[in-house]
Amino acid sequence: MGRAPGLSVRLRLTLSYAGFLMVAGTLLLATVWVFLLRYVPDSTYLGPGPFSPTRSDLMDAFVPRAAQAMAFLLVFGLVGGWFLAGRMLAPLTRITSATRRAASGSLSHRIDLEGRQDEFRELADSFDAMLARLEAHVAEQQRFAANASHELRTPLAVMQTLLDLARRDPGGDTRTLLDRLYVVNGRAIDLTEALLVLSRADQRSFTRERVDLSLLAEEATETLLPLAEQRGIVLETSGDVAPAIGSPSLLLQLTTNLVHNAIVHNLAEGGTVRVTTSVRPETVELTVENTGDVLDPRRVPTLAERFRRGSERIHADHVGAGLGLAIVASITEAHDGALTLAPGPAGGLCVTVRLPLAPA
Structure with a gap:
C-alpha cells in the first residue's frame, strides 16, 4: 500500500527530545525570572546606602544570557537527541532488516538480539520464534x-x-x-x-460443537466390525461418556483411522483391538490399543509423520498411503489436543488422544 513520505522516527524523536528540553529550559528560566523580580524594585533607590539595581537593569543583564542558554539547549537537544534516538532505535533497524529478508523468502536467519529483556528484545525473540515456526512449516509443506x-x-x-x-x-x-x-x-x-x-x-476450517467420544468409538467399531471379523480380530469397546468440543466428522475420522490402523497392523490370527474412553479433570482420552509385532521404541514416534509407513508391521495385502496416523495427529492438533504413541509391552501399539474437556 502506497503512503506519502514522512519524517523518520529518529528525526521525530530528536525533535521531541529537543522540544522537551526547550520547554524545560524555558520553565526553569521563567521560574528564575519570577523569583528575581520579587526582590528587585521598580525604580532606583536614591537614599543613603549601596546602589540597588532596577528591573530594567536586571532585564538587560538576564535576557541576553537567557537567550544564549536557550540557544545552547536547542543545539544540545538536537545533537543529543539525534544520538540517543539512534542508540534507542538500533534494535529496531535490525528487526526491520530481518523482516525485509523474511519478506524476500529467506527464513533461515535470526535476529538474536543481545542485551537484557525489554520491549525490543521481546519483539525480536517473538519474531525469531515466528521465523522458526514458519521455516519448519514451509519445510514440512515442501516435504x-x-x-x-x-x-x-x-x-x-x-x-x-x-x-x-x-x-x-x-x-x-x-x-x-x-x-x-x-x-x-x-x-x-x-x-x-x-x-x-x-x-x-x-x-482448522470446521465448526466446533459438543461431541461424545464414546459414541464415536462405538460408531467406528460398528463400521469396521466386518473388516475385523474378516481378519479374525476381536474388537472390544468400553469406557465412560467423554464430552469434547470439535468437529464430529473430523473426530469420527480420527477414531475410524485409529481403529482401522489397529485392525490392519495386527497379528495374522487371534489379534485383539481395545478401544476405551475416559474422563480426566481437564481432558478426555480416547485410547486404541492392539496386539501385534514388537515395535522398536525409537521408531514409534515417527509413525505419525506424513507418508511414514510402519513397514515392519504391514502385511502384504495392505500397504496404505502412510497418512492414517498423520491425519490423526493433524486432527488432534487442530483440536488443541495431544497425541501419544507407545509400543505395547508384548507387541502392538497403544495410541492415546487427549482433548480438552467440554464445559458442563
Missing part, C-alpha cells in the same frame, strides 16, 4: 508436496502402463485389466481424500 506428488504419480503411472498394455494387445483379458484399474484408481481416490482431510484439519 508433504513432494511426497504427495510421488504417491499420486505411482497409481497414475500404473494406470498409464495398464492402458498402454491394453492398447498394444486389444484381445487381452479385459476383465483382469478392469480389476487392476479399479484397485489402482481406488488407491488414488483414497489418497486424494486423505489429502483433503489433512488440508481441512491443518486450516
Whole structure:
C-alpha cells in the first residue's frame, strides 16, 4: 500500500527530545525570572546606602544570557537527541532488516538480539520464534508436496502402463485389466481424500460443537466390525461418556483411522483391538490399543509423520498411503489436543488422544 513520505522516527524523536528540553529550559528560566523580580524594585533607590539595581537593569543583564542558554539547549537537544534516538532505535533497524529478508523468502536467519529483556528484545525473540515456526512449516509443506506428488504419480503411472498394455494387445483379458484399474484408481481416490482431510484439519476450517467420544468409538467399531471379523480380530469397546468440543466428522475420522490402523497392523490370527474412553479433570482420552509385532521404541514416534509407513508391521495385502496416523495427529492438533504413541509391552501399539474437556 502506497503512503506519502514522512519524517523518520529518529528525526521525530530528536525533535521531541529537543522540544522537551526547550520547554524545560524555558520553565526553569521563567521560574528564575519570577523569583528575581520579587526582590528587585521598580525604580532606583536614591537614599543613603549601596546602589540597588532596577528591573530594567536586571532585564538587560538576564535576557541576553537567557537567550544564549536557550540557544545552547536547542543545539544540545538536537545533537543529543539525534544520538540517543539512534542508540534507542538500533534494535529496531535490525528487526526491520530481518523482516525485509523474511519478506524476500529467506527464513533461515535470526535476529538474536543481545542485551537484557525489554520491549525490543521481546519483539525480536517473538519474531525469531515466528521465523522458526514458519521455516519448519514451509519445510514440512515442501516435504508433504513432494511426497504427495510421488504417491499420486505411482497409481497414475500404473494406470498409464495398464492402458498402454491394453492398447498394444486389444484381445487381452479385459476383465483382469478392469480389476487392476479399479484397485489402482481406488488407491488414488483414497489418497486424494486423505489429502483433503489433512488440508481441512491443518486450516482448522470446521465448526466446533459438543461431541461424545464414546459414541464415536462405538460408531467406528460398528463400521469396521466386518473388516475385523474378516481378519479374525476381536474388537472390544468400553469406557465412560467423554464430552469434547470439535468437529464430529473430523473426530469420527480420527477414531475410524485409529481403529482401522489397529485392525490392519495386527497379528495374522487371534489379534485383539481395545478401544476405551475416559474422563480426566481437564481432558478426555480416547485410547486404541492392539496386539501385534514388537515395535522398536525409537521408531514409534515417527509413525505419525506424513507418508511414514510402519513397514515392519504391514502385511502384504495392505500397504496404505502412510497418512492414517498423520491425519490423526493433524486432527488432534487442530483440536488443541495431544497425541501419544507407545509400543505395547508384548507387541502392538497403544495410541492415546487427549482433548480438552467440554464445559458442563
